[in-house]
Amino acid sequence: MITLNVNGETHELNLDPKMPLLWVIRDRLNLTGTKFGCGHAMCGACVVHIDGQAARSCSIMVGEAAGKNITTIEGVSGKVAAAVTTAWQRLDVVQCGYCQSGQIMSAITLLTGNKNPTDDDIDAGMEGNICRCGTYVRIRRAIHEAAKALV
Amino acid sequence: MRVNLDKLQAWDFSRREFLKSSAATAGAFVLGTYVPFGNEAFAQEAGPAQGVYDPNVFLKIGADNSVTLISKHFEMGQGVTTGMATLVAEELGADWSTVRFEFAPNNPKLYNNLAFGPIMATGGTTSMAESWEQMRKVRAAARMMFVAAAAAKWNVPGAEIKVENGVINHAGGRHATFGELVAEAMRVPVPGSVTLKQPKDWKLIGTRVPRLDSVQKTTGAGVFAFDVRRPGTLTAIVKRSDLFGAKVASFDATEAKKVDGVVDVVQISSGVAVVGIDTWPAMQGRDALKVTWDTSKAETRSTAEIFEEYRELAVSKGLTALSRGDASGGLTRAAKSLEVDFTFPYLAHAPMEPLNCLIEVRGDGAEIWSGCQLQSIDQLVAAQILGLKPEQIKINTFLGGGSFGRRGNPLADWTVELAEVAKAINGRAPIHLVWTRDDDIKGGFYRPMVLHRVKVGLDAKAGIAGWKHTVVSKPIFIGTPFERMTVKDGVDASSVEGIVDTPYAIADFLVDVHNAKSAVPVLWWRSVGHSHTGHVMETMMDELAHLAGKDPVAFRLGLLAQQPRDAAVVRLAAEKAGWKDSLPTGRGRGFAYHHSFNTRIAMVADVSATRPAIKVERIVAAVDCGVAINPDIVTAQIEGAIGFALSAVLRNQITLKKGVVEQTNFDDYEPTRMREMPKVEVHIVQSSERPSGIGEPGVPPIAPAIGNAIFAATGKRLRSLPFDFNMLA
Numbered sequence: 001m002i003t004l005n006v007n008g009e010t011h012e013l014n015l016d017p018k019m020p021l022l023w024v025i026r027d028r029l030n031l032t033g034t035k036f037g038c039g040h041a042m043c044g045a046c047v048v049h050i051d052g053q054a055a056r057s058c059s060i061m062v063g064e065a066a067g068k069n070i071t072t073i074e075g076v077s078g079k080v081a082a083a084v085t086t087a088w089q090r091l092d093v094v095q096c097g098y099c100q101s102g103q104i105m106s107a108i109t110l111l112t113g114n115k116n117p118t119d120d121d122i123d124a125g126m127e128g129n130i131c132r133c134g135t136y137v138r139i140r141r142a143i144h145e146a147a148k149a150l151v
Numbered sequence: 152m153r154v155n156l157d158k159l160q161a162w163d164f165s166r167r168e169f170l171k172s173s174a175a176t177a178g179a180f181v182l183g184t185y186v187p188f189g190n191e192a193f194a195q196e197a198g199p200a201q202g203v204y205d206p207n208v209f210l211k212i213g214a215d216n217s218v219t220l221i222s223k224h225f226e227m228g229q230g231v232t233t234g235m236a237t238l239v240a241e242e243l244g245a246d247w248s249t250v251r252f253e254f255a256p257n258n259p260k261l262y263n264n265l266a267f268g269p270i271m272a273t274g275g276t277t278s279m280a281e282s283w284e285q286m287r288k289v290r291a292a293a294r295m296m297f298v299a300a301a302a303a304k305w306n307v308p309g310a311e312i313k314v315e316n317g318v319i320n321h322a323g324g325r326h327a328t329f330g331e332l333v334a335e336a337m338r339v340p341v342p343g344s345v346t347l348k349q350p351k352d353w354k355l356i357g358t359r360v361p362r363l364d365s366v367q368k369t370t371g372a373g374v375f376a377f378d379v380r381r382p383g384t385l386t387a388i389v390k391r392s393d394l395f396g397a398k399v400a401s402f403d404a405t406e407a408k409k410v411d412g413v414v415d416v417v418q419i420s421s422g423v424a425v426v427g428i429d430t431w432p433a434m435q436g437r438d439a440l441k442v443t444w445d446t447s448k449a450e451t452r453s454t455a456e457i458f459e460e461y462r463e464l465a466v467s468k469g470l471t472a473l474s475r476g477d478a479s480g481g482l483t484r485a486a487k488s489l490e491v492d493f494t495f496p497y498l499a500h501a502p503m504e505p506l507n508c509l510i511e512v513r514g515d516g517a518e519i520w521s522g523c524q525l526q527s528i529d530q531l532v533a534a535q536i537l538g539l540k541p542e543q544i545k546i547n548t549f550l551g552g553g554s555f556g557r558r559g560n561p562l563a564d565w566t567v568e569l570a571e572v573a574k575a576i577n578g579r580a581p582i583h584l585v586w587t588r589d590d591d592i593k594g595g596f597y598r599p600m601v602l603h604r605v606k607v608g609l610d611a612k613a614g615i616a617g618w619k620h621t622v623v624s625k626p627i628f629i630g631t632p633f634e635r636m637t638v639k640d641g642v643d644a645s646s647v648e649g650i651v652d653t654p655y656a657i658a659d660f661l662v663d664v665h666n667a668k669s670a671v672p673v674l675w676w677r678s679v680g681h682s683h684t685g686h687v688m689e690t691m692m693d694e695l696a697h698l699a700g701k702d703p704v705a706f707r708l709g710l711l712a713q714q715p716r717d718a719a720v721v722r723l724a725a726e727k728a729g730w731k732d733s734l735p736t737g738r739g740r741g742f743a744y745h746h747s748f749n750t751r752i753a754m755v756a757d758v759s760a761t762r763p764a765i766k767v768e769r770i771v772a773a774v775d776c777g778v779a780i781n782p783d784i785v786t787a788q789i790e791g792a793i794g795f796a797l798s799a800v801l802r803n804q805i806t807l808k809k810g811v812v813e814q815t816n817f818d819d820y821e822p823t824r825m826r827e828m829p830k831v832e833v834h835i836v837q838s839s840e841r842p843s844g845i846g847e848p849g850v851p852p853i854a855p856a857i858g859n860a861i862f863a864a865t866g867k868r869l870r871s872l873p874f875d876f877n878m879l880a
Binding site: 016019020023026027028030031032033034035036037038039040042043045072073074085088089092093094095096097098099100101104122123124126127129130131132133134135136137138139140 | 227228229230361362364365366367368369370371372373374375377378380386411429430431501502503504505550551552553554555587588589783784787790791792793794795797816817818821822823824825826828830831
């Protein structure tokens with residue numbers, strides 16, 4: 001039995017502790033906002049927060065996440081999350097939208113640790129998130145706008 | 152099994168029939184679109200079912216005032232649902248905050264793409280152009296019906312009634328919402344003809360309205376095919392050969408079946424599918440599966456050998472795509488000339504959502520959940536494999552996590568796999584077919600490898616004396632249902648588009664084509680043939696300008712004297728970018744212009760070339776796409792095209808080693824990342840011309856603008872893609 005705490009709910013799951021957290025979240029808990037992109041921690045589509053830190057759920061075994069606080073895009077809350085989501089919507093950042101859950105999760109982590117990121121900070125903080133539609137211009141702008149809203 | 156596409160080919164795909172069908176559609180527009188009013192809405196004298204006014208298949212208006220676009224087009228990020236809904240809201244006079252969208256069911260009669268003929272399809276950057284009149288007319292008719300209903304109810308002349316922001320207002324002060332008049336409006340006769348708003352009266356078209364899909368895509372709520380859940384669904388992952396064209400000889404599923412959660416292993420035409428209770432067991436099961444392959448008909452060459460064959464082919468005379476004037480004579484008489492080769496690699500589309508789709512087979516047919524561009528083809532293919540009639544296949548379209556062409560395969564490879572797995576397990580459970588990223592990168596249906604050989608001469612006045620252009624490529628359309636529409640005398644339009652229809656005045660012009668063969672399957676990749684022809688034409692323009700000792704912008708304008716719209720875009724980009732402004736040392740500025748899908752785009756790239764790294768600092772784009780229905784989406788598509796194509800300029804390529812794809816995932820086929828993204832400025836030409844598309848045309852000018860900028864910075868000419876920066880050392 002593995003005890004998994006996701007978005008404030010506790011789940012007792014009988015499964016292989018080596019199963020990637022991503023597939024537990026998506027296929028066993030039916031939280032589909034977290035996406036599968038590459039399976040090797042290279043694209044960031046699967047980013048969730050584990051104890052408040054951005055983590056790539058495709059490359060973390062569920063056993064490692066047991067007992068920790070996991071937050072997915074469906075469960076984010078607070079001022080930073082609201083500012084990021086609002087900026088994303090106001091600037092119409094999304095195109096296909098598939099990577100954007102992961103982008104938003106990474107942006108929340110970035111802005112939680114750095115209230116006023118420079119362009120270089122954004123390059124570094126968002127380095128692990130690929131957007132194949134190429135929405136980077138607006139992701140950058142939205143992060144700056146969210147930072148301003150948080151002042 | 153090989154899918155028999157004869158039935159599809161019997162459809163009206165030929166150019167002649169396409170014209171006829173589009174003419175018929177235009178002439179019978181009222182019928183085609185309005186019949187559902189007459190047959191369904193009108194017949195319901197008792198009033199609307201569940202309070203929903205359903206005047207035709209493109210529009211639903213609820214008693215809660217919600218206005219729902221039934222989108223015949225697939226949303227893969229290009230913003231088409233917002234664009235079409237803008238047309239709805241404009242003509243209807245709706246309040247944008249009440250506007251929603253749903254995807255239409257597959258029905259080629261009601262939801263055909265007017266540009267393609269009788270199929271439901273999204274592609275070729277046609278959506279807004281083909282639906283421009285249709286969507287507005289439907290909504291204008293609906294508005295007229297609401298006005299008539301209000302006029303009758305209030306006993307006032309219709310001319311005194313206006314519809315704005317979702318409210319029907321009479322000059323005398325009476326007003327009602329759409330929702331309040333739904334029942335009455337449904338009984339109003341359909342207008343025989345409609346009057347569209349004049350451009351001066353547009354309130355939404357040409358303005359920024361928010362995307363309809365932003366909220367769902369920023370909260371995790373948006374549903375992609377990958378997110379569809381049906382009770383009892385099993386997941387199938389297919390082991391395919393490392394070699395294209397190989398077939399299964401035998402397989403051993405012993406170890407695969409030992410994996411906890413694997414329930415079946417079945418052979419299909421493309422390989423062997425491992426079926427699990429969900430994704431992870433199916434992945435593990437596939438890793439444990441052993442398959443031996445019959446490779447007798449497989450592609451076993453390496454990339455260098457394939458290009459060697461291309462170069463041999465280029466020496467002989469190919470199929471003539473265009474012969475104008477006397478190119479050979481012109482080249483003989485030329486004062487100066489230039490002969491160069493360009494090569495282009497295979498490219499994977501790599502949409503962020505790997506291919507996947509879901510099927511449920513039932514006694515009376517089958518239902519598919521998919522993010523797909525060509526529903527009508529998927530429907531026929533699935534029907535054929537399952538032994539059903541096409542009308543027994545229902546397709547539910549979902550958001551697509553990117554496509555760039557991959558979700559619109561005329562051979563429907565992934566739908567074939569889906570239906571074959573469902574058949575192999577006798578339809579006993581719903582099947583979700585999943586491709587991993589590795590499958591996607593290694594799975595073929597690439598932008599073709601291409602060789603261009605170009606010889607151009609300049610006369611004594613620096614005009615073009617003659618242009619001979621040879622293209623070697625595996626054709627995209629030959630062997631698909633689109634062949635009759637796009638292939639003439641063996642010349643595949645996708646090999647030469649962007650060359651033979653160039654807006655530049657080239658009097659003595661010869662273009663020929665060689666159709667290379669390979670078992671590696673190819674497919675359109677965002678901007679199709681223009682993804683390589685645009686680069687060649689615009690690099691040549693820069694080279695010729697330098698050969699002639701002329702400014703590259705002035706040289707282009709000299710060849711566009713008869714093309715005012717094209718010339719205006721070139722001038723706008725040059726002006727906005729400060730083309731003649733000086734740059735610091737180590738920087739270079741390059742220009743490119745290309746006309747594709749009826750849209751005109753010029754780009755000016757500024758690069759810093761501090762060796763060995765190249766950084767694209769800024770791109771300024773000028774765009775003429777006719778009426779820009781939503782200028783913010785036009786801008787977003789240009790920004791996105793730059794982000795999408797930049798990695799293909801810098802590094803992306805699919806290469807073969809003895810037939811095996813050398814790349815596997817985002818480490819060795821790495822898309823553009825945040826730090827590489829240049830600043831982007833987009834300037835849109837104000838236009839009253841019919842809208843043309845914006846999804847694809849942003850791609851072609853990027854590579855040549857960057858290459859020309861690198862030349863300006865370094866004096867080194869990079870031609871083949873991806874650029875080999877070692878050549879700058």
